[in-house]
Amino acid sequence: MHIDLTKNEIEFQAEVRQFFAKNYPEDIRRKQNEGIPLSRADFIRWQKILNAQGWFAVNWPREYGGTGWTPVQKYLFAQEMAAIDAPRVVAFGVNMVGPIIYTYGTDEQKQKFLPDILSSAVWxxxxxxxxxxxxxxxxxxxxxxxxxxxxxxxxxxxxxxxxxxxxxxxxxxxxxxxxxxxxxxxxxxxxxxxxxxxxxxxxxxxxxxxxxxxxxxxxxxxxxxxxxxxxxxGWTYGKVLLQHERTNIAGVAISQYRINRLKEKASESVHGGRPLIDDRNFARKVAQTEIELKALEYTELRTLASVAVGNAPGPESSLLKIRGTEIQQALDALMMEAAGYYALPYIPAQYDLDFPIEDRIGHGKETNTSLQYFNNRKASIYGGSNEIQKNIIAKHVLGL
Ligand SMILES: Cc1cc2nc3c(=O)[nH]c(=O)nc-3n(C[C@H](O)[C@H](O)[C@H](O)COP(=O)(O)OP(=O)(O)OC[C@H]3O[C@@H](n4cnc5c(N)ncnc54)[C@H](O)[C@@H]3O)c2cc1C
The missing domain is CATH 2.40.110.10 (Butyryl-CoA Dehydrogenase, subunit A, domain 2)
Incomplete structure (x- = not known):
């Protein structure tokens, strides 16, 4: 499968890239880069920037204030977001309850809730x-x-x-x-x-x-x-929402960004007198993960294309969730390998922008590697555990 971008799509990609270069706040970028958790205000500020540009409700139809983008535009947008390591938008309003309200809600509910979701006035x-x-x-x-x-x-x-x-x-x-x-x-x-x-x-x-x-x-x-x-x-509505949630959890573009970071890190990180990336066993694991991610990317594109013509994501959302989170966790482990013992210390006070970087233990941002590793054990549990996703695939895809 090969994606040839049209002239319009290439222009769109350039527009998004330029916008991010100009409008992505430097302090949020630094927090992301240094592994400092974002505050409520940080998330809201970033979402408001996206919304002011009309780019917050990526999946919503135009009539409710969404972008009305094609699957390819959504894919390019996600790629550009990941390329600058921008925070994911908080999904509960815009990606979860919003679509349920505009699909099944009353006019009164739409008027009351949708504008506040778009403007991030309500969390x-x-x-x-x-x-x-x-x-x-x-x-x-x-x-x-x-x-x-x-x-x-x-x-x-x-x-x-x-x-x-x-x-x-x-x-x-x-x-x-x-x-x-x-x-x-x-x-x-x-x-x-x-x-x-x-x-x-x-x-x-x-x-x-x-x-x-x-x-x-x-x-x-x-x-x-x-x-x-x-x-x-409510079960019917809740199920539709879960399928969208699982599709979003896959996080393909973010994993691609992390693979690039991993390669950089493994080029700098010296183990036994040579860069880790020159270790054939390590390089093989990175390549294997990247190949699996590429395969997942195409599956995600197929799902997006199907959603674009009005289908709800079906059991393929379970597949995306399993493979997406397995890859995320494989990357967490490889990041730990690349960080080596610098990943060990964890001092919460370091996760403050004012904490002097020279006083940080280890390589500063490397201390976040273990934090991310442990935190992201959740990925195979939330949104319905991966074992449950396998049950769904067994029933709805394999007919067992
Ligand atoms: C970090 C995090 C954030 C979350 N955020 C939210 C949230 O915002 N809102 C929300 O509503 N929920 C949230 N969840 C809850 C999440 O959806 C549940 O944890 C998940 O569905 C698993 O349910 P459980 O924790 O009760 O585990 P259990 O259902 O008790 O499962 C325990 C273990 O048994 C396995 N298991 C259970 N039944 C079967 C079966 N039939 N076949 C095979 N294996 C099985 C499971 O895979 C798991 O490994 C979150 C969870 C986490 C960890």
Whole structure:
């Protein structure tokens, strides 16, 4: 498969490149480069820059403020974003709940929520998983009992990414237990995090970061007008959203950027008197990973082309998720190999732009390599674990 770019596409690529060269904030670039976690304000600032240019809602149709881009344009855009190591946009609003709202929501919901997603005025988080209901999501127990024009919500959501920053959460909740199949009776509800009875508790991940949370709902009153689509049909909407999420997790362009960084790093990193990249065994592993990434890139392009003509991403999103995250984790391991013992120390105070680089332990930014390695163990779990993706492929592709 070979991609020949048209004249328009080449111009588009140049336009994106020029825009990024001019508008990508230097302090965010430095944070990314030095492995310093971004703050809420950093993410919002970058998203606002993209939105001001009309380039934030990449996947949305034009009528709702999206780009209306072709798959090739989206692909080129992602490549240019990765080439400058720009942060990924926070997906929960723009890539997850936004499309659900414009596809299944009421006009009132579209008017209320979509503009705030586009302008990053509202931060969303995703409330699907619960303690005891992750892979077996249909067993979820958070209840929403109807009481006149409100639902009373009780239960606990867990692993809620960046929920500590969120203004709103989209949840799958049980509105009925009197059902033939457990997937029925689940509804898709939008909940204001400011509502009385919502509590957020941090979960600290293995590398010491605060990225995920547990969220408790105690008699939280949610207006019925915040129900998306039909009551009891939330599973269908939630499933569509998960397929989009998995397609996005693959992160092909970012992995390509990381392979290039890895090669640079392995050229500088001297092991046993010669650059690591000259070690045939190491070079073979890098080449193998790059070949696998190329194959994945073409699979991603095929999926994008199919979505562009109106299809929802099907089980191929599971394939992309598995292979994409396997490659990401293989790269994490190779980065660790290239960093060697410089990857070992981890001092949180170093992740501050004002911390003098000469006082950093190891090679400064190398200390982030281990942080990234441990943090990214999550990639094969979130968005539905890779084992579950294999089950989906077995059922829907292989017919087992
Ligand atoms: C960093 C991180 C961020 C996350 N962010 C969010 C978020 O923002 N919102 C949200 O709703 N959820 C989020 N999740 C939750 C994530 O979707 C779940 O962790 C995931 O679905 C697995 O569920 P579980 O943790 O309950 O594990 P379990 O379902 O208990 O699984 C445990 C192990 O058993 C395996 N397993 C389970 N069932 C089967 C089976 N039938 N066949 C084969 N193997 C099986 C699994 O693969 C896994 O290895 C996040 C998770 C992580 C780690």
């Amino acid at each position: 969303w988080c995703q409330g699907y998983s619960e303690p005891g209901s992750g892979s077996d999501l249909a067993s979820l127990k958070t209840k929403a009992d109807r009481d006149g024009d409100v639902y009373i919500v009780n239960g606990t959501k867990t692993w809620t990414t960046l929920g500590q920053h969120a203004d709103w959460i989209f949840c799958l909740v049980r509105t009925s237990s009197d059902v033939a199949r457990r997937q029925e009776g689940i509804s898709f509800l939008l909940i204001d995090m400011e509502s009385p009875g919502v509590t957020v508790r941090p979960i600290i991940t293995i590398e010491g970061g605060h990225e995920v949370n547990e969220i408790h709902f105690q008699n939280v009153r949610v207006p019925v007008k915040n129900l998306v689509g039909e009551e009891g049909k």
